[in-house]
Amino acid sequence: MVKPQTSPDRVQGRKASSRGNPAALFPAAAAHPYTGDVPPDLGVDLAPGHKTGLQLRNPVMPASGTFSWGLEFAKHFDINALGAVVSKGITTAPRQGNPQPRVAETPAGMLNSIGLQNVGLGEVIKSLAPTWAKWDVPVIANIAADTVEEFGEMAARLDGTPGIAALELNISCPNVDQGGIEIGQSVEASARATRAAVRHTDLPVIVKLTPNVTDPVALALACEAEGAAAICAINTVLGLAIDTRRRRPVLPRARGGLSGPAIKPIALRIVYDVAKAARIPVIGCGGIRTGQDAIEFLMAGATAVQVGTATFANPRALLDVIEGIGGWLEGEGVASVRDIIGCALPPRD
Numbered sequence: 181m182v183k184p185q186t187s188p189d190r191v192q193g194r195k196a197s198s199r200g201n202p203a204a205l206f207p208a209a210a211a212h213p214y215t216g217d218v219p220p221d222l223g224v225d226l227a228p229g230h231k232t233g234l235q236l237r238n239p240v241m242p243a244s245g246t247f248s249w250g251l252e253f254a255k256h257f258d259i260n261a262l263g264a265v266v267s268k269g270i271t272t273a274p275r276q277g278n279p280q281p282r283v284a285e286t287p288a289g290m291l292n293s294i295g296l297q298n299v300g301l302g303e304v305i306k307s308l309a310p311t312w313a314k315w316d317v318p319v320i321a322n323i324a325a326d327t328v329e330e331f332g333e334m335a336a337r338l339d340g341t342p343g344i345a346a347l348e349l350n351i352s353c354p355n356v357d358q359g360g361i362e363i364g365q366s367v368e369a370s371a372r373a374t375r376a377a378v379r380h381t382d383l384p385v386i387v388k389l390t391p392n393v394t395d396p397v398a399l400a401l402a403c404e405a406e407g408a409a410a411i412c413a414i415n416t417v418l419g420l421a422i423d424t425r426r427r428r429p430v431l432p433r434a435r436g437g438l439s440g441p442a443i444k445p446i447a448l449r450i451v452y453d454v455a456k457a458a459r460i461p462v463i464g465c466g467g468i469r470t471g472q473d474a475i476e477f478l479m480a481g482a483t484a485v486q487v488g489t490a491t492f493a494n495p496r497a498l499l500d501v502i503e504g505i506g507g508w509l510e511g512e513g514v515a516s517v518r519d520i521i522g523c524a525l526p527p528r529d
């Protein structure tokens with residue numbers, strides 16, 4: 181199905197006058213002043229201008245590639261406690277990924293070069309989506325393509341698939357030869373990839389940005405103009421580790437993607453800059469481990485957050501972040517998480 185191009189106004193998530201006044205953005209928040217009788221309201225909408233919306237019961241979800249398909253975690257805790265689930269990166273055909281070793285530990289973080297190992301789109305639609313459809317939590321499919329046109333083809337195949345609530349375009353993977361960061365480092369190619377996906381699906385399209393550019397805001401605005409429902413910032417930061425014994429890079433492809441607490445200030449800066457300029461919601465991602473980290477991202481303008489590497493050290497990290505946000509709001513006497521979104525941003529002109 182090919183839809184007419186979406187106007188940026190249609191997906192507008194925030195009115196120009198609402199900066200610093202969340203009640204103007206979310207009138208329901210003003211209607212329920214905090215009384216302390218009920219827990220704070222953690223609900224957010226990640227696609228407020230979109231026809232289906234993307235309502236989350238709380239603003240916390242896993243970062244793609246760090247939660248597999250969600251099935252393993254679903255055995256250990258109530259998956260429906262999350263705001264959303266994000267799948268690992270899906271490609272049209274199954275992929276084996278890159279040679280080992282694929283990860284290297286670094287101070288306050290890790291490098292990875294997984295190379296999008298996954299079962300392929302057909303298997304996701306056939307075997308995984310039916311399970312996701314039974315969950316009471318929206319599942320966001322993270323998709324990666326070699327070309328701009330392939331993003332459109334993948335979006336068309338996922339459109340209307342029960343169990344899939346939204347798409348996240350991975351135009352920012354640093355660990356593959358084609359597509360990935362190659363698209364995400366070009367404003368023009370990012371815009372075309374967004375347009376291709378948006379035209380072929382009614383699902384909200386989230387675009388995941390690479391931090392490995394000079395001007396992420398230009399990328400975000402170009403994707404917004406092509407109908408992206410939200411921006412996710414950020415994917416991993418390009419890095420490298422050396423094995424001094426072998427006198428070679430640790431990772432076979434030399435470069436890898438840096439994640440974990442080491443990148444949190446970079447991610448916060450990009451979220452802040454994008455949220456300042458864009459009108460669609462921003463999902464913050466990068467180094468989030470605690471509720472306090474998440475609160476910083478929300479104040480910097482994120483409507484929701486993703487938790488990735490922290491899950492490897494603490495499989496309960498997502499739940500801890502949800503509890504931490506709730507506890508912080510309660511302690512501060514804030515009725516709704518929506519009341520703090522973007523509160524650290526300057527007023528809009």
Ligand SMILES: Cc1cc2nc3c(=O)[nH]c(=O)nc-3n(C[C@H](O)[C@H](O)[C@H](O)COP(=O)(O)O)c2cc1C
Pocket residue numbers: 243244245246268269270292294296322350353388414415416438439440441443465466467468486487488489490
């Ligand atoms: C092992 C690993 C695999 C990843 N795979 C993907 C992926 O398939 N698609 C994607 O968009 N991002 C992928 N990422 C990036 C994460 O989703 C996230 O953007 C990044 O790790 C920063 O968040 P963090 O510091 O909380 O981990 C991966 C990260 C790691 C560590």
